[in-house]
Amino acid sequence: MRQARRQDAILVLEDGRTFHGEAYGAVGETFGEAVFTTGMTGYQETLTDPSFHRQVVVQTAPHIGNTGVNGEDDESGRIWAAGYVVRDPARVGSNWRATGELEERLRREGVVGICGVDTRALTRHLRERGAMRVGVSGTEPDPRALLERVRQSPRMLGANLSTEVTTPRPYTVAAEGERRYTVAALDLGIKRNVPRRLAARGVTTHLLPATSTLEEILAVGPDAVFFSPGPGDPAAADHPVALARAVLERGIPLFGICFGSQILGRALGFDTYKLRYGHRGVNLPVLDRLTGKVEVTSHNHGFAITWPNHADLRGRASGSVAEGDIIETDFGAVEVSHVCLNDDVVEGLRARDVPAFTVQYHPEAAAGTHDADYLFDRFVELVEGKHAKAH
Incomplete structure (x- = not known):
């Protein structure tokens, strides 16, 4: 026909x-x-x-x-x-x-x-x-x-959009099997596969609106806090940045993905900038500088974190540290953990003195490859390490 x-x-x-x-x-x-x-x-x-x-x-x-x-x-x-x-x-x-x-x-x-x-x-x-x-x-x-x-329509630069996509009310995704830990997730535009990947590791996730206060986060008794992906310009998102700083001050383990990574980057004192055309796809190569492994990863971001000493981040061997690799912040030393091999964009940060790390891409990979799924294990290990020190 x-x-x-x-x-x-x-x-x-x-x-x-x-x-x-x-x-x-x-x-x-x-x-x-x-x-x-x-x-x-x-x-x-x-x-x-x-x-x-x-x-x-x-x-x-x-x-x-x-x-x-x-x-x-x-x-x-x-x-x-x-x-x-x-x-x-x-x-x-x-x-x-x-x-x-x-x-x-x-x-x-x-x-x-x-x-x-x-x-x-x-x-x-x-x-x-x-x-x-x-x-x-x-x-x-x-x-x-x-x-x-x-030409009369709004620009993306300067747009604060997380409150337009967040959940209107809190909800919970229960752990699969026995609950090991509880995570408070600030929904800045979260994808459903994130709490699924946490649930598979015995984590119960409380999803909270982007406007939530520190008191509302602490009310769920979290072992850790997660800042989700989402849309808009991170430079315009002052409330979640202040919230991230408050979490860091209390030493609660913190993990941020994509927009959440940019928010945590700002909380640590770094600026963000708009990429020329962004990273959007399911096959971008990223170097994990902590292990030396290259992952094929899923991306969706138009902004990135500015690193003061950006030159040759991928050229150094894993585990090696050169001058400028580590930046001192209000929360101690921070290093670049991941870098994109296409254009050297910073794709992850790791704090050395507080329990926090970020990745700029999508380890939940929906759609995409599962090379970076281990990052949810790394998050759980961060929580386990915090518990071990407490006991």
């Missing part, structure tokens, strides 16, 4: 570059930051990741929707991406786990998309010019009129 012709649509970047295609998903108009992700699988996890809030996601993989959607792989309760850009949408999804079609879900949740776009050319443009604001419309035929609205 021949598929009905789609409605025309346009995509306009804030520098005026225009792409023509056809409407995909909901027909309407949307604005956000144009970013690309290189994952060839995991589009459902990508769309439902709260870190993509207010971003228009460009899929570099050309064929999207071929496995449909299901009720199990969501990383949150809804699609968070502001818009969706694909080259060749599947006409029919085919997978034994599928319960519906991707485009039907996009329509149902009001997610405006565009297909038939040369996503290779669009991605190359974003790599050269950097992530920028974009508009996608199936109702506005004039690129100049849409461009004017794009």
Whole structure:
């Protein structure tokens, strides 16, 4: 059966570059930051990741929707991406786990998309010019009129978004089997697979809103605290930074992932900056400088931590320490634990004098490889070490 012709649509970047295609998903108009992700699988996890809030996601993989959607792989309760850009949408999804079609879900949740776009050319443009604001419309035929609205839309730089994606009320994910430890997790835009990975290690996780106070965190009796991934500019998130400093002052073990890593970096006294086009994909190589091993990892971040002595972080052997490798902070010595081998971006910090560490990528890897799953073991070991010292 021949598929009905789609409605025309346009995509306009804030520098005026225009792409023509056809409407995909909901027909309407949307604005956000144009970013690309290189994952060839995991589009459902990508769309439902709260870190993509207010971003228009460009899929570099050309064929999207071929496995449909299901009720199990969501990383949150809804699609968070502001818009969706694909080259060749599947006409029919085919997978034994599928319960519906991707485009039907996009329509149902009001997610405006565009297909038939040369996503290779669009991605190359974003790599050269950097992530920028974009508009996608199936109702506005004039690129100049849409461009004017794009340039009036809010920027990602300076955006404080964690309170827009956080849980409205606390909830708990129980440990699998016998409970070993209790973790208080500040939900800045958490993915469901994080508490699942902790539960598999005997950890009960209390998920708390981003606006929670230190008293509310301590009320759950945590053995450790976790700061989650999430969207927005970490430089604008002053409340969680103050909260992280309060946790560090009490010596409670602390682990931060992605946005949570940037928050902890700020709490330790480091600045953050916006990457040119960010890291978004499931196959980025990262060096663990503590072991010398290289991990293939899942990423979704547009900001990173500024390290004062950044030169040649990956060039030194694991375990070796050169001048500038360790920075003294209000909480003692801190070192870079992980670095991206594509561009030398700092991907993790480890505090030497307080029980805290971070990684900038996603060890919960949904979607993605499981090379970095050991980091949840490292978190549990940090808690065990703290308990051993206390007794």
